[in-house]
Ligand SMILES: Nc1ncnc2c1ncn2[C@@H]1O[C@H](COP(=O)(O)OP(=O)(O)OP(=O)(O)O)[C@@H](O)[C@H]1O
C-alpha cells in the first residue's frame with residue numbers, strides 16, 4: 100500500500116474551487132513529481148495534504164486518515180511541507196529556523212540531525228547566527244529544505260524548490276533531494292515547473308490540469324510520450 | 335542636584351514597574367495585535383491573591399510571590415482559552431472591546447471579593463533608606479530594580495534558549511509557517527497570555543507596597559505602561575523596558591518639580607502618547623508602521 | 628421610492644406612538660422614575676454622539692466621558708460664576724466640548740484602531756485628576772453645587788417632570804439633527820471613510836476634515852449630555868466623569884448596536900438602569916460576597932456575552948456591521964450575511 104494516498108480530493112478557496120477530485124498515490128521510499136501548468140492546482144494539492152486549505156475527500160498517510168487533522172497534527176505524523184514561498188521565519192536566525200524545524204521532535208534539535216543537514220548544506224555553520232531574512236533567495240530555499248530535514252520527516256512535500264534559483268543550484272538541490280531520499284529513506288512529493296529535472300529525479304509523476312490528474316505514469320513513460328511532452332511539459 | 339539624582343533613581347525603579355506591565359502588554363500585542371486593556375486589572379487581581387496568601391494563609395511574602403505568579407499564569411491561559419479564543423478571527427475592535435469587558439469585570443470582581451477599602455501591603459523589602467555617598471537610596475527601590483532585572487533575564491533566556499519560547503516567537507510572527515512545523519499556534523497564544531498575566535502580577539506585587547492596595551490601583555500604572563509601550567514601540571520588548579524607565583523618570587520629575595504635579599501625571603502620560611504617535615508612530619524601537627485597522 | 632411610500636404610514640404611526648409614550652410617560656410614573664427617564668434621555672444624547680463617531684465614521688472613542696466633563700463643568704462654572712440661567716449654558720457647553728473634541732480629533736486623525744483607543748482611554752483616565760488639580764475653577768474634589776433647575780415660570784410641572792421634558796426634548800432635536808447629518812453629504816462621507824479610507828480619499832473626500840468633524844460632533848453631543856447631567860443633578864464632581872462613565876457609554880453603544888434607531892434608547896436604558904438594579908441586587912449573594920451596588924461585573928459580562936452571542940447587536944462597532952444593517956433594512960427576506968464575529 101502506498102504511504103500517501105489521495106482519493107477524490109476537492110478543495111476550494113472561498114467560492115473558488117481549485118481541485119476537482121484529485122486522486123494519487125505516493126509509495127514509501129519514492130520520489131514522485133507533481134507537474135502542471137500555472138494554476139493547475141499543484142500547490143493546492145500539497146496544501147490539501149497538510150490541511151491548510153478547505154477540502155473534502157480521503158487522504159491517508161501510513162494507513163491513518165489525515166483528512167480531518169489540523170496542520171500541526173499532520174506535521175506531527177512526520178510530514179514536512181516546504182511551502183510555496185519557502186515559509187522562512189525571517190526575523191529568526193538560521194539556527195533558530197533549524198531549531199523550529201525540529202520542533203516536533205522530542206528533545207528538540209539534535210546534534211546528529213544538525214550535522215547531517217550541514218553535510219548537505221555546507222554553508223550553514225558559517226551563517227548559523229545570520230538573520231534568515233537577510234539570506235539570498237537560493238539560500239533561503241536551501242534553508243527551507245534544511246529546516247524540513249531537521250524534523251526527520253517520513254514524507255517531504257516540496258513546492259517548487261527550483262523557483263528563482265540558478266540552474267547550477269537547481270542541479271545541486273535535486274542532487275540533495277535524491278541523497279535525502281536514498282540515504283535517509285525520506286519519501287518525497289515534489290511540485291515542479293522545471294519538468295525535465297523533476298522527471299530525472301522522480302520515478303513516478305502526475306500531471307495536473309485544472310484541478311484534476313490528467314496523466315500519470317513512470318517518469319520514463321511521460322518523457323517518452325510525445326503528446327504529454329508537448330501539451331504539458333512544453334519541450 | 336542630589337535630590338535630582340535621587341528622584342531619577344527612584345524614577346528608574348518605578349519605571350521598572352511600568353516596564354513590567356508594558357512588557358505584559360507587548361507580549362499580548364505581539365501575539366494578537368490587541369492592546370489588552372484588562373492587563374492592569376488582572377495584575378490587581380493577582381496582587382490581591384498574594385495579599386490573601388500573606389494575610390490569611392500566613393505565607394511568607396516570597397513564597398506567596400512565586401505562588402501568585404503561577405496562579406496568574408494559569409489565569410491568563412484560562413482567560414485566553416475561554417474568552418479570547420472564541421473571538422479568533424474577529425475584527426481587532428471587537429477583541430479590544432472584549433478586553434475592556436474584562437477590565438470592567440475584573441475590577442468588579444476584585445471589589446466584590448476584597449472590597450474598596452485601601453489596604454496596606456507589605457512587600458518583600460524593608461522600607462528604609464541606605465546611605466550611599468551623599469545619596470539616600472531606598473531599599474525598596476533597589477529591591478524593585480533587582481526583581482525587574484532578574485525577571486527580564488529569565489524572560490530573555492526563555493525566549494532565546496527554550497523550545498517553547500522560540501516557538502512562541504515563531505508562532506506570533508509566522509503563524510502559518512509555524513503550523514506546518516507542528517506548532518500548536520492557539521496554545522502559544524494562550525501561553526503568551528499566561529506569561530503576560532504572570533509578568534503583570536509581578537508589576538502589581540512590586541507597586542502595591544509603594545502605593546496602597548485597592549481595586550483601582552493599577553489604572554494609572556496601566557496608563558503609564560501604555561505610555562511606555564507606545565514610546566518604545568508597541569511591538570518591541572526592548573522598547574517596553576526603555577520606555578518604562580523613561581516614563582518612570584519623567585513621572586518622578588513631574589511629580590516632584592511641577593506644583594501639584596501628582597494630579598497632572600496622567601495628563602502627561604496622555605501628552606506623551608499623543609506626541610509620540612504624531613511624531614514617531616513606530617516608537618523608539620518599533621520597526622512596524624502604525625497598523626491600520 | 629416605492630419602498631418609501633409604502634413604509635411611510637408605518638413610520639408616521641410609529642412616530643405618533645413614540646410621541647404619546649414620550650409625552651405621557653411622566654404622567655404615569657412617579658417622580659423617581661421620571662427623573663431616571665430624564666437620565667435615560669441624557670444618555671441617549673451622548674450615545675447618539677458616540678454612534679456618529681464610532682458607528683458612522685468608524686473611529687473608536689473611550690473618551691467621550693471626558694467630553695461630557697467639559698460640558699458639565701462649562702455649565703456649572705458659568706452658572707456659578709456669572710449667574711446666567713442654566714438653560715443658556717447648554718449650547719455653550721455643546722459648542723465648547725465640540726471645539727475641544729475637534730482639537731483632539733486632529734491628533735486622532737493619524738491614530739487608528741488600537742492607538743485611538745489608547746489615546747482616548749488615556750484622556751478618560753486623566754480628566755478627573757486634572758479637574759482636581761485646577762480646583763480654583765472646578766472646586767476640586769468637592770465639585771460644584773448648583774441651584775436646582777426649576778421649571779420656567781408658568782409651567783405647572785414638578786422639577787422632575789420639567790427635567791424629563793427638557794432632556795428628552797433636547798435628545799429628540801439632536802436625534803433629528805443627527806438623522807439629517809447621516810443622510811447628508813457629510814454622513815455619506817463619514818460612511819465612506821469608515822468603509823475604506825483609501826477609497827474615500829480616492830473619491831475626493833477630505834479625510835482630515837471629516838474625521839475631525841466627526842470627533843467634534845460627537846464631542847458636542849457629549850458636551851450637551853454632560854451639561855444636562857450637571858443641570859439634572861445640580862452637581863458636578865470629577866468622579867462623575869471618570870473612566871467608568873466612558874466605559875458605560877461604550878457598553879451602551881455595543882448593546883444598542885449601530886445606527887440611529889431604537890438602539891441608542893436601549894443602550895441608555897441599560898446604562899441607567901443597570902446600576903440601579905445592581906444596587907437592588909444586594910439580595911444577590913454568594914457566600915459572603917454581595918453583588919449589591921456593583922454594576923461593573925454585569926457590565927463586563929454583558930459586553931463579552933453580547934459580542935459573543937449577538938455579534939449583530941454589536942455591529943455598530945465594526946465596519947462590516949453597516950453593510951449588514953443596510954441589508955437587513957432593504958432586503959428583509961434575503962438570508963443573513965455572515966456574522967461580524969466569526970467563529
Ligand atoms: N488563496 C487563494 N485564494 C483564491 N484562489 C486561490 C488561492 N490560491 C490559489 N487559488 C486559485 O486556485 C487555483 C489553483 O492554484 P494553485 O496555487 O494550486 O496553482 P499551482 O498549480 O500551484 O500554480 P503555480 O504553478 O502558478 O504555482 C488557481 O486558479 C488559483 O487562482
Ligand SMILES: [Mg+2]
Pocket residue numbers: 141142143183
Ligand atoms: Mg504553486
